[in-house]
Amino acid sequence: MTSEPVVECTQLVHVYRVGSSEVIALQGLDLRVESGEMLGVVGSSGSGKSTLLKVLSGLLVSTGGKVMVGGENLNGFSEKRLDRYRRNELGFLWQETARNLLPYLSAAENVALPMRLLGAGNASDRAAELLDQVGLADRVDHRPHELSGGEQQRVALAVALANKPTLLLADEPTGELDSTTTQEVFELMRQIGRDTGLSQVIVSHDPELARFVDRVVRIRDGRVSTEHRHVSADDNGADADVDTVMMVDSIGRLQLPQEHLDELGITDRVTAELVDDVIEIRRADPRSEGDA
Numbered sequence: 001m002t003s004e005p006v007v008e009c010t011q012l013v014h015v016y017r018v019g020s021s022e023v024i025a026l027q028g029l030d031l032r033v034e035s036g037e038m039l040g041v042v043g044s045s046g047s048g049k050s051t052l053l054k055v056l057s058g059l060l061v062s063t064g065g066k067v068m069v070g071g072e073n074l075n076g077f078s079e080k081r082l083d084r085y086r087r088n089e090l091g092f093l094w095q096e097t098a099r100n101l102l103p104y105l106s107a108a109e110n111v112a113l114p115m116r117l118l119g120a121g122n123a124s125d126r127a128a129e130l131l132d133q134v135g136l137a138d139r140v141d142h143r144p145h146e147l148s149g150g151e152q153q154r155v156a157l158a159v160a161l162a163n164k165p166t167l168l169l170a171d172e173p174t175g176e177l178d179s180t181t182t183q184e185v186f187e188l189m190r191q192i193g194r195d196t197g198l199s200q201v202i203v204s205h206d207p208e209l210a211r212f213v214d215r216v217v218r219i220r221d222g223r224v225s226t227e228h229r230h231v232s233a234d235d236n237g238a239d240a241d242v243d244t245v246m247m248v249d250s251i252g253r254l255q256l257p258q259e260h261l262d263e264l265g266i267t268d269r270v271t272a273e274l275v276d277d278v279i280e281i282r283r284a285d286p287r288s289e290g291d292a
């Protein structure tokens with residue numbers, strides 16, 4: 001893929017201030033999302049995943065670094081431009097089904113709402129079409145509490161797609177679903193991505209995610225540490241070779257695997273030596289020099 005990335009974060013930093021204390025949620029994160037790509041984001045609790053999505057959605061202004069969306073600098077957006085970005089160019093999907101849908105509206109009305117807010121004329125027709133696309137043609141008149149969790153997330157997906165976004169941001173969209181339903185939702189998202197060219201960033205704790213997305217990045221301590229990419233996934237994601245690489249960020253930093261650090265007892269200092277085409281990293285400990 002050579003076209004302009006949909007998202008490009010460079011050295012993104014976010015610090016939350018609570019009273020007199022600070023939490024560094026993102027510390028120099030680099031990330032590119034290609035056009036039409038379905039990207040999975042994983043990482044332990046507190047690693048900065050939701051913070052990243054909040055920055056990408058324009059809900060939070062990062063403390064430092066740069067975020068380009070569709071070639072434009074997000075931090076430079078006026079209120080009006082930000083509004084247009086959030087309403088027309090983004091779709092959101094949250095974990096809590098209640099946050100995605102209005103409880104007193106039917107599925108069809110929920111899907112039509114974002115289109116009506118933008119003054120679209122054919123909102124009802126398109127809502128019916130979208131609900132059909134997510135496999136809920138026979139549930140259009142159901143209100144959220146009359147739908148299963150998986151069905152509610154399908155409706156939420158239709159809502160997110162209503163204004164034909166270029167980017168879908170999903171924060172643990174299957175967090176409240178069982179594993180079968182989770183796979184159905186991921187499969188549907190993949191299908192929609194393929195059919196429409198939608199770019200997607202999906203945060204999830206579910207190990208199943210990797211089978212459905214093009215690439216998975218792992219965030220550790222507010223930075224992208226590793227990337228897994230399917231090398232030869234077939235259409236069902238079966239028997240895919242997975243290539244895992246570590247990410248060197250734009251200023252040359254690298255997060256070494258914790259198990260390697262533990263194995264060699266590396267706590268802080270190392271030396272890096274170029275030997276032919278290999279960089280050898282050794283524990284810089286005078287007592288054990290040369291044997292690390």
Ligand SMILES: Nc1ncnc2c1ncn2[C@@H]1O[C@H](COP(=O)(O)OP(=O)(O)OP(=O)(O)O)[C@@H](O)[C@H]1O
Pocket residue numbers: 016017018023024025043044045046047048049050051052
């Ligand atoms: N509004 C906030 N104010 C202060 N600190 C926050 C705020 N939101 C998040 N944090 C802190 O920032 C860090 C990153 O939080 P974030 O929500 O991005 O993590 P996460 O990777 O999404 O975790 P989880 O998997 O549990 O959802 C955490 O240490 C968290 O406590």
Ligand SMILES: [Mg+2]
Pocket residue numbers: 049050051171
């Ligand atoms: Mg989170």
